[in-house]
Amino acid sequence: MGSAALQGDLEVSGGTSMAEPAVAERWPKFRRRKVLIQPWYQLRVAATILLFIVGYSLLLGFLMFYPLQQEFAATANPDQQFWIARQVLELHKRFWPAVLVVAVLVAAQSIFVTHRVVGPAYHIQRVMEGFAAGKYEMRARLRRWDRLKELEMAANAVGEALVQREMVRRERAGRLGAALAELKAGIGGTSVPTEVQQALVKMEGILAELPEPN
């Protein structure tokens, strides 16, 4: 990625000085202040995580209680049955609170980790949609604990490269325009064939198109 990536990385705010003011003003919309950027998507992710945690907790419970249940059914000895029943009751009392504590911790961690991927992914997506729309001055901003940092750097490097190429193109268009003006001035005094006049007008027309409506 080289120096362009580094530049992109260090860039703090609404892109280069090439940014149209309108875009620079719209930029703060992309600041990631909200906890839920895509509320429905993130709630769906959270629901899926909770579902899996409940599922795994129930599986763990099943793996622990089912053998006891089997032993209870297999034995006819009342003493043995009493011992198993007491064990089952004790186990329920100990097992579920412990599982609940761990489940809450795992859920919290999963949701935090997911959020650190989903948030940046959405943010980078917005930046790339900007690039596709010609807003090359948009940049992704890294937050300290976000994931996908390599991707954000790569996206910023793309923006940096596109801004650079755009500058080169504008500079070339400027030079072409200047040369065309010189040519026109030089021709001005002399009488030239109509084709030359037509070609001149045509070239001026094409050059007028050149700074694309980004």
Added chain:
Amino acid sequence: MGSAALQGDLEVSGGTSMAEPAVAERWPKFRRRKVLIQPWYQLRVAATILLFIVGYSLLLGFLMFYPLQQEFAATANPDQQFWIARQVLELHKRFWPAVLVVAVLVAAQSIFVTHRVVGPAYHIQRVMEGFAAGKYEMRARLRRWDRLKELEMAANAVGEALVQREMVRRERAGRLGAALAELKAGIGGTSVPTEVQQALVKMEGILAELPEPN
């Protein structure tokens, strides 16, 4: 994202016909056949996941066994102590195998899910590095169960937009070149000032630069 995104989505292989052959040949390198794309990174992720699973398992064990330990220490009644000791032994026998089963399942699922994010992220990163290097014909390919699909579509839409703009620019450069040739031909017969000749040479020089070395 509009039609550009849809086009990008449907695109199967090495980009548009504008691709230089060399790039088109290099493209298959990005096919995601390998299980481990970034072996060290993915092994680190797997190690982190396993560490957390072991941690949570131990926490669960602690939450279950510590109260029994406390009860054992608090009582002086040998019958009670025998009952607790027997319960602890039984519990160890039931608890750890059950935890192991669930831990293996959770680890497998976590690693699969992570892989479906890390893989695409790396793939999209390579595509964006390509864009930054001017290889606009590169495209990300979606796999059925991959995550970050919105991001891949957005990246492809960027490529599509850049290819389109590049085409427009080449077409304009072609028209400018043609108009310049006409102008030159028109001037050819007549005698024009040196400035006009110089401007012509200058413009030809600038136009010769125009098709950028992507």
